[in-house]
Amino acid sequence: MIAAVPQRLRPLPDELATPMRYRLATCASGEPAGIATDRAEVLRYLGYRGQAIDEALEMRIEHIADELERALEPHGTSRIFSVAIATDASGQPCIRLAGSAIELHGRDAYRRLKDACAAAVFAVTLGMESERRLRALAARGPVAAAVGDAACTALVEAAADRIDATVRHAAAAYGLSSGTRFSCGYGDCPLSDQRALIDALDARRTLGITLAPSNLMIPTKSVTAIMGLFEGAPAHDAPTASCAGCTVRNGCAFRAHGDVCWRAPSPSAKESV
């Protein structure tokens, strides 16, 4: 491994360098400012495209989403590292996060982080209770299983949004702007890069997230993400998620199914795939 080229490596303010931990209570648990499952997102994950839904099905979906919201409390952790540009084992430029073993490969990560002074890395999970709940729902039947899966996905995304916003806010207090978050396994950023990320966040110990040999996270309802922090405006970073700048857009399996890997930032943008 070639050593990192020291580049714009300024020490981070203590407050930003301190690892943060989050317990994200849900509204359903009685926390007024808590996170909530976006019901429209649940439907979207279930493939909803405006079909007529009868009340019985709507009730079933609502019941499961509510039950999960009450039962689950997402936990997360974030940490900010200085960004360094390096060369990986195959001679390609890559992004290294100083003080960690994280090395992000591929053009997408490079493009998003090469002008960043730091990167926030975070992980959030619904915990093993979500796995158990999903198993119990699966025993009730496939409808419950699919609805539960979609509801959990929407909830963990809401939790990720909350951490995203918190980090963004903290960085802004030090005059840093934040880029759009991205994750390993999307675009050309290999899923295998996730292992170092989980290690650097100590997410196994602090959140109970483990990686299967295939680099999938367990609990499955977990999200890891990386977000560039910039002095001034985020450079080379699309203001909203889209497929336009993605390097694997032509061979993308999501697009082959008329889907996308990213989530539209606002309800109004949902129809535009």
Added chain:
Amino acid sequence: MNTTSIATSAPLTARLRAGGTWKPRTLDTLRIADAELRAVLEGRRNLVIDGAMGTMLQATGLAVGERPELLSITHPAQVRAIHEAYVAAGAEVITANTFGANALKLGDAATVAEVFAASIARAREAGARYVAGDIGPTGSLLRPLGTLSFDEAYELFAEQARAAEAAGADLIIIETMTDLAEARAAVLAVKEQTNLPILATMTFEADGRTFLGTTPEAAAVTLDALGADAVGINCSLGPAEIRPFVKRMLSVTSKPIMVQANAGLPRVEQGKTVFDIGPEAYAHAVAAIVEDGASIIGGCCGTTPAYTSLLAELARERTPRVRRIAPALTVASAQRCIALPAHEHRIAVIGERLNPTGKKRLQQALRQENMDYLASQAISQEEQGADILDLNVGLPELDEVRLMERASEQLQASTTLPLQFDATDPVAIEAACRRYPGKPIINSVNGAAESLDAVLPIAAHYGANIIGLTLDDEGIPATAEGRLAIAQRIVDAAEAAGIPRERILIDCLVMTASTNQEQVAEILRAVTLVKQRLGVATTLGVSNVSFGLPARAVLNATFLASALGAGLDAPIINPGSARYMDVIRSFRVLNGEDAGSAAFIERYANAPDPYQQAVAAPAAAADAAETAPVQTGDENSIEHLVISGRRGETRRAVEALISQVDALELIDAHLIPALDEVGRRFDAGTLFLPQLMASAEAAKAGFDVIRAHLGSTAATKGAVCLATVQGDIHDIGKNIVKMLLENYGYRVFDLGRDVAPEAIVACVREHDIRLVGLSALMTTTVPAMADTIEQLRRTAPGVKVMVGGAVLTPDYAREIGADFYAKDAAEAARLTEACFADKPYA
């Protein structure tokens, strides 16, 4: 089953059958460094362990995320210096730098033996009084939630244990475990591979549970019974926050308790990571824990030699007091610990429904390995009030050993109730107990020498509770005294095998009142005698008493009440019977278990008296969300009900028609066309996925009625094997395909998720499968799909393969050699129909 597979599934039984010997593990069978360490293990002396290694290494500038264990080889002086600082501070045990040194984590960087040899050498060089080989989690999650098998985890730990002993460790510390299954695998590996003392700790969160839901009680009783010489808590939180969890452990085990708390949470100050509890505050909080009774103390994340020297001081000043815990039978799953104290009468209901005897649907589910059905039965018993679940998978033509293992594993993911393994074959009992994350019950052993010799070593070795039946080669004695004599023999034999009497339940065996009426009173007397004379818990299979008589439930309920009055602790009953549960809940008021009658009042305050109810009870309970009136007489309504996904109404409509209309007509003219129509609408986008599935569920409810009507004569169109490929854990899509194919009349062998190619090949060969459906959701697991197809081509050339999953495309499917690509579940059903009709699918 051949001998090699017994050696894997049940090594102890294999050894005993081969003429080998077994003796219980005690301190006398261990290699203990000196008398002082022995005093520690007997709870007579405090012991001081060092503090954090990671914190100290990070202070030397190690990057986050690198394998710190390798530094014992690459930077010996720095590692030795850290150990020396802890020795100088007064640590008696130096924990070698081997926490993550397993084959999985080390990869090609170094061998496990090399890292243990170097790390233990560094600790010795530092002048440690005792050197501990350190074993942390594998880093992979075990099945059923994860992908690593118990046996694979065991092998990783076994390699570490052997390496530690070979390198001269004095003891083994197993720590930072969050998964009780993994902690058990580690303790078992060290116990079977070495003669070293074992100290085992787990890590708890602020809610008093590990990430996988294990409570301090469940951890303590399980690891104690398995053979850990000390149990406890490490890492987690600060010492003050840990203290209540330590107290909970102290109340359930008499083994020495070990505590290694964190120095709080890390934060950055002037660019350096610091922790928020200083040495004095930390030592002050640990002193309180030592006063409570913990005797082995050390530090975890954030602690340094400054903390250790204060701990050493407080350990030196104190001698542990003798602890006495109230004897109790404890039964534990990974999430829950049920305790029946010897000196208070408490009741635990053992649910009997997971036993195929006389249950056709369960028999069918076991034959088809439909584990979801078992899970749903477990969940309903849990909801009905069972405390423990009996699991029996014995059907003459099935592989009981493999099924017991599989069912036990699946149930662990869907119920938190502890299991009771009900089998006669010691191999099945051992296979399940060896891998069970908890402290189960074995059902059962009896007074015959052959049974005692085969089963007691299993219960002792794996730390299980055991039910002793009061019968032997001579049969069941007629008198209470006769039963007591056999119970006495069982208890004596168990204690000789190292099983304390708190782990024994005696079943005095219920006789039928219709044929042995005079025996009923003897049974009740035997229960009382056994409890009084032997001080063990009792169990009974209650419903035998009414065999051959009418109104069985009435008689059973009365007998249950009498038996509880005689002292019965753990009745084996159907918790689905309101009558039995009425008895249980009311008795819990009478014996003082339901404090202030709170649970009773909550349940019955507004409940109608069942004897005051009108006679006309509803014939079938309606699904909660589906209360619309049934339209009978109109055959077309079935189609409509299926398309609109109304399960309960479809079932009732089919029930109404089944006696008037030919079953095949119902299927071919109504249910199948409805499903076809649903598929078309789904394709057209007028229905979305949950609607497709709700329709499939509705159709299934109809098919279930028809199958019950036809009995075993129902033909299937053919057999299909479905699996999510190895490495992938997404199974929702596969499960939808399964339900649709079953609706279309196929027999589906569902192998589950994360399935090895070999298992799929074996299923195809065993059941003469013509079509295999494979699912993969991640690009990273598509190679596993390709590998599976390649193996199928080589070993079962005739079989067709259909693939699906979010990341697949028709081109990709062709590339990996699949015959068919199904873009969704509806298409999978159509492809299957075409495949079995030998027609090309267009």
